[in-house]
Amino acid sequence: MAGPDPSSLTVATRLVAGGRPERTPGAPVSPPLELSSTYVADGPVGYARTGNATWSAFEETLGSLEGGRGLAFASGMGAIAACLDLTPAGGVVVAPHHAYNGTGGLLDALERDGHLQVRRVDVSRTDDVLAALDGADVLWVESPTNPMLEVADLPSLLGAARERRVLSFCDNTFATPLLQRPLALGADAVVHSATKWLSGHSDLLLGAVVTSDDALLDRLVEQRSLRGAIPGPVETWLALRGMRTLHLRMERACASAAELAGRLRAHPAVRVVRYPGMGAVVSIELAGGRAAAEQVERTVQVWTPATSVGGVESLIERRRRHPLEPTTVPEELVRLSVGIEDVEDLWSDLDGALSSVRA
Numbered sequence: 001m002a003g004p005d006p007s008s009l010t011v012a013t014r015l016v017a018g019g020r021p022e023r024t025p026g027a028p029v030s031p032p033l034e035l036s037s038t039y040v041a042d043g044p045v046g047y048a049r050t051g052n053a054t055w056s057a058f059e060e061t062l063g064s065l066e067g068g069r070g071l072a073f074a075s076g077m078g079a080i081a082a083c084l085d086l087t088p089a090g091g092v093v094v095a096p097h098h099a100y101n102g103t104g105g106l107l108d109a110l111e112r113d114g115h116l117q118v119r120r121v122d123v124s125r126t127d128d129v130l131a132a133l134d135g136a137d138v139l140w141v142e143s144p145t146n147p148m149l150e151v152a153d154l155p156s157l158l159g160a161a162r163e164r165r166v167l168s169f170c171d172n173t174f175a176t177p178l179l180q181r182p183l184a185l186g187a188d189a190v191v192h193s194a195t196k197w198l199s200g201h202s203d204l205l206l207g208a209v210v211t212s213d214d215a216l217l218d219r220l221v222e223q224r225s226l227r228g229a230i231p232g233p234v235e236t237w238l239a240l241r242g243m244r245t246l247h248l249r250m251e252r253a254c255a256s257a258a259e260l261a262g263r264l265r266a267h268p269a270v271r272v273v274r275y276p277g278m279g280a281v282v283s284i285e286l287a288g289g290r291a292a293a294e295q296v297e298r299t300v301q302v303w304t305p306a307t308s309v310g311g312v313e314s315l316i317e318r319r320r321r322h323p324l325e326p327t328t329v330p331e332e333l334v335r336l337s338v339g340i341e342d343v344e345d346l347w348s349d350l351d352g353a354l355s356s357v358r359a
C-alpha cells in the first residue's frame, strides 16, 4: 500500500487516505477485494488463513488511527477471545462489572471451566481497580461502559497496569479512535467491535485488535491463524469503505447525542440521563419503570427497536430484555444509539413516545 506519510496527517485525512493501493499509472484507487483461499508458492502469504490484501488495507488504516498495528478478526468477540486466551492458565483477570455482555459471558465461561479467575470492578472507582490489580495478570477495561456509560480514568488504570506488569486491554468500541486513543494512554492493546461505528452501517460483523508491541502482535497473529477466527474479505472491504466517513458520521451522531441528552434531562418521563459527555450513546431510565420503557420501544417510528449500536440509523433498546444483562442494570434503562438522521426528527419521535407513556 502507499500514499502520503500518515504521521503528517490528521485523523480525518488518514481515514480517507489509508489502505490505498500503490500509485502507479492505471492502478485502482480503491483497495482490492481479494477473494482467494491460496496463493502461488514462495510469496509473503501462502494460504488465506494467515493473510489477505483486503485485511491489510483495513488493518493499516485502523492501525494508523490507533497508533499501532491492526489485526482484523471475524467479529469483536473473536478479537476479545483471542486476547483473553493470552491469559496464563489459572491467571487473574480484572474486568468491569458492566463490560459488554459478551465479554462478561465469555469471562464467566472461562472461569467456570477453570481457565482463569475474574475480579469484577466498577471501572469508575479508580482506587478499587488499582487494589484489584495486585497479583493480577490481565486488566480488561472498557470506557465508557455499555450500557451504563461509566467512565474510567484510563491514564491512571493503564499506567498502573504497566507498572505492575499486568497485560492491559482496552475495548475502544464506544469511543472510537477519534475520541480516545488508549495505546497513547498506556494500553498494551486496543480491541474493537468494528461491527459498530468503525464500519457504521449495520451490515456486517468484524473485530480488530491494535497493538504497538511486536511480541504481543505475534501472539495475536498466532491466535488468529491457528484458531481461525478470520474475517471474510467482503466484510473487511465493506468495513474500510464505511470507515472512510467515520469522522463525518461521528461528528453528526455525537452532536445529536449531546443535544438529545440535554433535552431528555428536562423531560418529565425521564428520571435519569446517562451521558458521559462524549460519544453517540445515551442511556435513560424512565420514571414509569419497565412498562414505560417497553411502551416507548413499541411506539417510536424513526428509532428502530433493535440491539447493537454505531450504525447510521438510530436504535433503541431496553437492555434488560437480554437474560445475560447484569441485574445491576436497571429494568427501566433504555439505551439510545444515536444515528445520523436529522436531530429534530429523532427528538419529535422520541418526545412523542415518551409523552405517550405519561398519559
Ligand SMILES: *Cc1c(COP(=O)(O)O)cnc(C)c1O
Binding pocket: 075, 076, 077, 078, 100, 102, 142, 146, 171, 173, 174, 192, 193, 194, 195, 196, 205, 206, 207, 309
Ligand atoms: C458489540 C460489541 C462487542 C462485540 O462485538 P461483535 O462484533 O458483536 O462480536 C464488544 N464490545 C463492545 C463494546 C460492543 O459494543
